[in-house]
Amino acid sequence: MSQRSIHIKTFGCQMNVYDSDRMGGLLTLGGYLWEPDLRKADVILINTCSIRDKSEHKVLSLLGQLKPLKDENPKKVIGVSGCVGQRLGRSLLQRVPHLDLVFGPDSVDRVKELVDEVVLNGRRVLETKLEEGGRAYSQPTHVPTRPSRPAEYLTIMKGCDHFCTYCIVPFVRGREKSRPIHEILEDVRGFVAGGTKEVTFLGQNINTYGKGTGETLAELIEKTHAIPGLERIRYVTSHPRDLGEDLISQFGKLEKLCPSLHLPFQSGSDRILKAMSRLYTRDEYLLKIEKLRAACPAIALSTDVIVGFPGETDEDFEKTVEVLNRVEFSMAFLFKYSPRPGTRAFALSEEIPEVVKEERLARVQQLSLRQIERENGRLLGTTVQCLVESIDKKGLCYSGRTVHNKLVHVLNSGPSCQGKILDVEVTETNGSNVKGYFAGAPRVVRTA
Ligand code: SF4
Structure with missing residues (x-):
């Protein structure tokens, strides 16, 4: 059989980019050839995001566009991986007859086996098993199929145990499980040997890295800090409740730990935070900010905000604006609430009219841009x-x-x-x- 070519199209977050990189590496190591043009590839994989309704629509629309290619060449393999694959599973295979393969984020390391199953046996394949949480998972170390980049991302844990009421992540990525520190350090050393200067660790709720394994994020940061040749360390995403004193104090002490942190607050209203099941209050969040700034006065903070959560009144929204004004984030990722089937918030009835959501979003966007402009202005001439x-x-x-x-x-x-x-x-x-x-x-x- 001649060598087959593959192309992976990625939607969504940095974790998906990492997973796609990994799948590309495993497939090329397994004998597939990388094809830069999606339309020409024998195997097309779409690695998907399910965080918002819009992201899912994009995937379905791309699948529609690929149908003529499959009609032209029925041997072409089309697959969907990632969160949409996990969420829709069998129903996606039923809905899209020209789709050959559907699998979820926990099967990334089995990509070659799954693709081979379709290619060699001509079967349609579905794999959406989620691994059990609260334990360590092992993953073959970095697949060196491309040169190291100056700044690399590295996923160190999967899943989330929080179940915020608006979020689909725990349903599509399962419960928390963490990679052991010794494996992660081996990957970082591999990157550094190839010229990497900066590493960003990725996890949905990274502060609780190591749950059930006896290892902690603070310990990982400290050990990574000792790797010669590595200059910068970052991690994302933190949860305001789980960001502990051990992690906060490292910002003042470890020079390779970049003075920047992403700490989503989502809403400034305690009532909405409770409805979101975020497990902290506005004051508790602000106290964490105070402690971070006490440990490292120059720390740059970024955040996520959702406006228009069901039941959000004008008064609730003003409290969000107040937190934005008070903290002055270096960057804010601002979103309108997007209902996701399967989450608890999906069943909430007090939906906010689209026009109100739009107005609120525009207001926080303008505010955030003004703050960023001010901060950037202070850099002029430096x-x-x-x-x-x-x-x-x-x-x-x-x-x-x-x-x-x-x-x-x-x-x-x-x-x-x-x-x-x-x-x-x-x-x-x-x-x-x-x-x-x-x-x-x-x-x-x-x-x-
Ligand atoms: S902590 Fe983050 S990933 Fe986990 S459920 Fe909440 S929003 Fe989703």
């Missing part, structure tokens, strides 16, 4: 250190991040800046954009 991660297609503009997770575009360049941590003089800020030049480098004036 020099910041950036880890240069990428260069644009024309080779004219580099992109990098500061320790505070600020994206900076660097307008001129010498060769081979990628992967280095360099000083950048900030010369322009425009809205959320920050631009500058490498310190000491000649400034190229470009004309249109």
Whole structure:
């Protein structure tokens, strides 16, 4: 049999990007060839996100567009992995007759076996088993099928035990289970040997990493900190209730731990927080912020907010605005509530009219943008250190991040800046954009 080609299209969060990378690695190691053009691939996998209704629609629409390809070549294999695969399972196979394979996030490491089953036996395959939580899971270490990037993401745990009432994650990614520290450190060392300077650990509720295994996130950070050649460490996503003193105090002490943290507060109203089952109050959240700033005054904080949760009154919403005003986040990811079937909030009746949700969203977006502009304005004329991660297609503009997770575009360049941590003089800020030049480098004036 000649070698088959694969293409993986990814929707959703960084964890999905990591899973797609991993599946691509495992399939190419297993003899499949990577095909950059989705339409030409023998095997097309769509790694999906289910967090919002809109994300699911995008997947169904893409599946519709792929039908003519399958009609033209019935041997083409089309598969759906990730959260939509897990959530819809058999009903997705029934609804989309040209779909060959559906599997969930817990089967990522079995991707080759599942694809082979379709390719070799011509069977339609469904795999949506979720592993049990509260224990360690092992995963073969980093699959080195591509060069290391300057900044790498690494998933260290799966699932979530929280069951916030609006969230589909525990249903599609199961209960918490964590990878052992020694395996994670081996992966990080592998990345660093390939030139990586920064690692971001990923987990849905990362503060409770190690639950049931006797290991903790603080311990992992400390051991990662000791790896020579690694310069920066980050982790995401924290939960305000589970961010403990051990983790907060590390921000003041460990120099490789970047002074930036994503801490979603979702709503400033205790009534709504309770309805969301977030397990903290507004004051408890603000106290965590105070402690973080006491441990590390320059820490950059980002957050998530949901507006228009069922029953959210004008007064509730104003409390959210108040928290945004008070904390002044460096970045806020702002969303309208999106009802997800299967969650507890789906059954709540006090739905907020779309127009009200839109108004509220626009208001917090404007507020957040003003705050970001103000913060960026303070960077004008200063020099910041950036880890240069990428260069644009024309080779004219580099992109990098500061320790505070600020994206900076660097307008001129010498060769081979990628992967280095360099000083950048900030010369322009425009809205959320920050631009500058490498310190000491000649400034190229470009004309249109
Ligand atoms: S903690 Fe995060 S991932 Fe877990 S249920 Fe709540 S929102 Fe979802």
